[in-house]
Amino acid sequence: MTHKKNKRVVVAMSGGVDSSVAAALLVEQGYEVIGMMMRLWSEPGIGSQAPVNRCCTPDQMADARRIADLLDIPFYVVDTQKYFRRTIVQFFIDEHALGRTPNPCIECNRQIRFNWLLNQALALEADFLATGHYARVHHTETGYQLLKGVDEDKDQSYVLHMLTQEQLAHVLFPVGEYTKSAVRELAVRFGLPVASKQESQDLCFLGDGDYRRFLRQYSPEASRPGPILDLNGQELGQHEGLAFYTIGQRKGLGIAVNEPVYVLRKDVQRNALIVGPRTALGQRTLYARDVNWIAGNPPEASIRAAVKIRYKARPMLATITVTGNGRIRADFDQPVYGITPGQAAVFYNNDICLGGGIITNPQPDSTNTSNNARSTQTP
Amino acid sequence: MERKRIYLDHGASTPVHPEVVAAMAPYWNEIYGNSSSVHEYGRLAQRALENARQTIADLLHAQPKEIVFTGCGSESDNLALRGVMMAARVSGRGNHLITSAIEHSAVLKTAEQLRDLYGFDLTVLPVDEYGQVQLSDLKTAVRPDTVLISIMAANNEIGTLQPIEEIGRFARAHNILFHTDAIQAIATRTWNMHDLPIDLLSIAPHKFYGPKGIGILYVRQGINLIPTLTGGSHEEGRRAGTANVPLAVGSAKALQLAMAELTTRNQHYQQLRDHLITGILNSFPADCQLTGHPVERLPHNASFAFRHVNGNDLLMHLDMAGIAASSGSACKVGDPKPSAVLEAIGLGPEWTKGGLRLTVGTQNTREEIDYTIHTLQRIIPKLQALETTTA
Numbered sequence: 037m038t039h040k041k042n043k044r045v046v047v048a049m050s051g052g053v054d055s056s057v058a059a060a061l062l063v064e065q066g067y068e069v070i071g072m073m074m075r076l077w078s079e080p081g082i083g084s085q086a087p088v089n090r091c092c093t094p095d096q097m098a099d100a101r102r103i104a105d106l107l108d109i110p111f112y113v114v115d116t117q118k119y120f121r122r123t124i125v126q127f128f129i130d131e132h133a134l135g136r137t138p139n140p141c142i143e144c145n146r147q148i149r150f151n152w153l154l155n156q157a158l159a160l161e162a163d164f165l166a167t168g169h170y171a172r173v174h175h176t177e178t179g180y181q182l183l184k185g186v187d188e189d190k191d192q193s194y195v196l197h198m199l200t201q202e203q204l205a206h207v208l209f210p211v212g213e214y215t216k217s218a219v220r221e222l223a224v225r226f227g228l229p230v231a232s233k234q235e236s237q238d239l240c241f242l243g244d245g246d247y248r249r250f251l252r253q254y255s256p257e258a259s260r261p262g263p264i265l266d267l268n269g270q271e272l273g274q275h276e277g278l279a280f281y282t283i284g285q286r287k288g289l290g291i292a293v294n295e296p297v298y299v300l301r302k303d304v305q306r307n308a309l310i311v312g313p314r315t316a317l318g319q320r321t322l323y324a325r326d327v328n329w330i331a332g333n334p335p336e337a338s339i340r341a342a343v344k345i346r347y348k349a350r351p352m353l354a355t356i357t358v359t360g361n362g363r364i365r366a367d368f369d370q371p372v373y374g375i376t377p378g379q380a381a382v383f384y385n386n387d388i389c390l391g392g393g394i395i396t397n398p399q400p401d402s403t404n405t406s407n408n409a410r411s412t413q414t415p
Numbered sequence: 416m417e418r419k420r421i422y423l424d425h426g427a428s429t430p431v432h433p434e435v436v437a438a439m440a441p442y443w444n445e446i447y448g449n450s451s452s453v454h455e456y457g458r459l460a461q462r463a464l465e466n467a468r469q470t471i472a473d474l475l476h477a478q479p480k481e482i483v484f485t486g487c488g489s490e491s492d493n494l495a496l497r498g499v500m501m502a503a504r505v506s507g508r509g510n511h512l513i514t515s516a517i518e519h520s521a522v523l524k525t526a527e528q529l530r531d532l533y534g535f536d537l538t539v540l541p542v543d544e545y546g547q548v549q550l551s552d553l554k555t556a557v558r559p560d561t562v563l564i565s566i567m568a569a570n571n572e573i574g575t576l577q578p579i580e581e582i583g584r585f586a587r588a589h590n591i592l593f594h595t596d597a598i599q600a601i602a603t604r605t606w607n608m609h610d611l612p613i614d615l616l617s618i619a620p621h622k623f624y625g626p627k628g629i630g631i632l633y634v635r636q637g638i639n640l641i642p643t644l645t646g647g648s649h650e651e652g653r654r655a656g657t658a659n660v661p662l663a664v665g666s667a668k669a670l671q672l673a674m675a676e677l678t679t680r681n682q683h684y685q686q687l688r689d690h691l692i693t694g695i696l697n698s699f700p701a702d703c704q705l706t707g708h709p710v711e712r713l714p715h716n717a718s719f720a721f722r723h724v725n726g727n728d729l730l731m732h733l734d735m736a737g738i739a740a741s742s743g744s745a746c747k748v749g750d751p752k753p754s755a756v757l758e759a760i761g762l763g764p765e766w767t768k769g770g771l772r773l774t775v776g777t778q779n780t781r782e783e784i785d786y787t788i789h790t791l792q793r794i795i796p797k798l799q800a801l802e803t804t805t806a
Contacts, residue, residue: 070735073749074749075748075749075750092749097748097749110734110735112727112731112734113746113747113748113749114727114728114731115725115727115746115749115750115751116749117749118805119805152805155801155804156728156801159732159797159800159801160735
């Protein structure tokens with residue numbers, strides 16, 4: 037593979053084992069590798085120290101810098117604080133205010149990693165941006181495919197479903213070809229002092245990890261108390277704020293009823309939490325907006341696919357119908373529990389990730405699709 | 416791998432001159448005694464130390480007793496400010512010190528600590544658009560209890576020279592001590608400390624092809640300093656700690672070379688500097704400005720501000736092109752702040768993150784400068800595009 041000698045790769049490093057091994061593999065494969073870490077926004081004023089995003093603490097930076105030095109590659113920390121605050125953190129606040137349950141990691145991949153950082157890499161005359169994600173990119177005659185990581189347990193294709201052909205042409209996932217345990221062994225073989233580090237953090241920008249407190253402070257409208265209603269509209273109690281509940285939640289509702297009730301949906305207009313029996317939680321139809329088809333175009337007819345409704349959910353068989361304007365409808369073979377607006381629905385054909393979109397249930401058309409945060413810029 | 420590497424960061428540090436390396440060589444494992452020891456080993460070390468002191472004193476037209484060796488330039492600044500102010504407190508002579516907004520943090524942070532933790536009064540003087548302190552501002556700031564004025568000889572970021580002789584004469588007329596941080600300026604001019612109205616002067620040999628790990632503080636005879644590093648009676652009780660003989664010898668050699676080659680070095684620097692300034696300003700007529708004084712500036716310093724450019728990213732792109740530079744706003748942990756110096760000279764927010772300092776040295780060539788100008792022409796528009804799409 038001598039051609040790699042002339043290829044430059046920016047690898048997004050976190051100081052953790054996955055991105056460190058990714059960098060080491062690329063060096064071994066003969067790429068010209070540049071280590072880069074993003075300084076992300078963190079909530080100020082929590083704790084006595086300067087705000088530190090939990091994805092890029094001084095310790096993690098020092099680790100990443102040390103690993104880059106071991107690999108004899110340059111390492112830079114780039115400032116993404118303002119842009120991250122304006123996009124991802126605002127998106128998190130806004131989505132909760134709209135009664136949805138957002139996945140900020142997906143949004144971060146969409147707007148920060150594979151847009152902002154990819155553009156940084158391309159400006160630095162890199163051919164590729166590499167990350168430590170467990171997923172694979174295959175180049176076929178008809179274009180690029182996104183595949184699950186070899187390690188099914190660690191597969192992260194769910195949070196990468198928004199990648200376009202243009203992006204996939206410039207993206208490498210070196211550890212996607214390995215299992216997590218193989219990656220740990222590689223870390224040992226490369227002499228990287230990272231084998232037992234913790235994984236990166238969800239909601240990395242929260243000063244104290246408490247998203248409820250954060251939303252009370254930054255999104256008062258999402259934390260307004262209101263009624264808990266049953267399916268007949270009868271009030272069963274009070275909720276503390278719609279943002280603090282998730283679809284399918286049973287415990288912690290603070291109401292006394294004869295049979296167990298579950299959170300079914302959030303009625304933002306009435307600021308009401310709608311609850312009901314488990315049977316009412318099952319849904320056979322899922323609607324999604326802003327659907328990305330990794331192949332570049334939606335399928336011409338309905339397709340059969342396995343659909344994941346959360347990062348850790350089991351894929352469920354469904355028939356997917358393109359309804360136009362970036363939307364789809366998925367009809368499941370069996371009822372699916374806990375379909376949550378704001379989360380992503382991601383479609384698979386075996387190992388191939390076909391694409392995905394943002395769930396709008398129970399309506400086919402959610403209130404607004406033109407989220408200002410959704411202006412993905414192709415590099 | 417053959418990659419172009421161009422070092423344009425001599426304001427940060429310089430390579431040690433081969434003659435300096437040679438001069439230091441015997442003092443690692445041949446003449447290694449402690450200069451305080453009474454035996455022959457000690458005497459030989461002491462001879463080397465005092466010869467170095469004498470050489471430095473001669474080059475500065477000072478007395479050997481006026482030369483104090485410290486651990487670095489920052490320590491020299493610390494000793495000057497803290498030593499003078501604490502001595503003033505002990506003798507009840509005054510409580511006020513004056514410095515400028517664009518001092519190196521070794522001076523500013525020390526002054527702020529003296530104010531915040533020790534109750535001294537501090538006046539921080541503004542500077543004009545070129546970064547120069549106005550004598551009129553100084554006159555207004557002076558009080559009957561002013562003990563010390565500390566104004567740098569040349570700014571480390573934008574290279575502006577301060578009117579230190581005027582300031583020194585003014586200080587002397589008011590019976591106020593005058594310290595100048597000459598760390599950037601020392602090897603770019605001659606110093607006659609006998610005649611100059613300067614009472615304390617900070618020096619860092621690694622800025623002029625000498626070693627790191629040593630600093631020098633000139634202290635005019637008769638000035639009492641409270642030591643900041645207490646212990647043995649080294650350096651006439653002004654700085655405790657075993658004398659660093661090899662580095663003192665290296666410092667003397669480096670200063671000797673600097674003064675012997677002063678004219679040729681300065682001519683070389685100025686040619687390259689002016690080529691940089693002309694080439695870069697012509698490349699970006701609207702989006703770049705020279706920072707600092709156009710004439711009264713260090714001969715080896717070319718500093719700029721670029722509109723809508725992030726200095727961190729600029730340094731990264733230059734590094735990838737093999738060019739080593741620095742920026743007043745850059746930060747290794749990705750949290751760049753607007754440059755305080757660029758703010759102090761009145762630049763707006765679209766400029767203050769885009770500082771670039773290029774400091775040339777004896778080994779730079781005109782071809783390297785040409786390459787640097789071409790590289791900037793290539794990367795600045797890309798950086799502006801990145802910055803404006805995500806600002």
